[in-house]
Amino acid sequence: MDFSKHTEAVKTAAAVLAFLVLVGIGALISPTAIDIDRFFRPAVQAVFSGIDPYQVEGFFSPPWLIPFLTPLLLPDSLGRGLFLALTILVTVWALRCLEADLLPAALFLTTPFWVIEMMSGNVDWLPLLGISLPLPMGLPLMLLKPQFAIGVIFFRLWQTWKEGQGRGVVRAVWPTVLVMGISFLIYPHWLQSLTGAMSPAAQAYGLRFFPWSVPIGFFALIYSVREGRIKAAYPVGVLVSPHVSPYTWNVLLLSLLHNRFYMIVAWALSWLFWIGLILVYGGVL
Known part of the structure; x- marks a missing residue:
């Protein structure tokens, strides 16, 4: 008897069961998720109702985020649970692709920044996935949250140019150009919505040091390119971006995954920093 097939079947069944358990736990521990409830679910519901998603106040994301939001069409708790399960699984998978050991991956997942990322239902896990993928597939995902991955984008485009000159860059960016072109055909005004991210309401939830941190960000980018060290490129986005959410700062830990x-x-x-913020401001940002 060939037990290998049975072993694979058991592993598959166990993985499916673990995923379903994770979805159930997510549904139970995530009764509300501010970004899902206020922005993402209304946006994806608008699309499937034939309404412009950019009529949803606070939705500023590129149109190619919409397919990733389709789990939120499920009933509230189930949709949030599935989204949380996907966030955890994709984060773990991306960290493993970046050759992180179990302990660093666990620490990354349990910082206060990423805990809030998961509980609020945001999508920083998608640019993280993009960082772990080949550039043609990863670039559209990284551009979903440039403040998370802009340094990596510049670094990898420069490396691609050095290796393959213009032809290599064209091969790397054409899927993104295609996606953006389709997005402009469907929602020609979507880029204008990004200005909403600079509104006082959006900025009130930020944790940033702009513009004072910009020179540090540019120095880190130049250093990473000159020395060929991608680790120095990870912090660039949060240092040069005028809009940075608290959980996006977790990108700094990517530089430490192997130490x-x-x-x-x-x-x-x-955690000390976050506890200090709670003590000072009397609540979680």
């Missing part, structure tokens, strides 16, 4: 000691220190400092 357990520094990862533990950074994890501890992130």
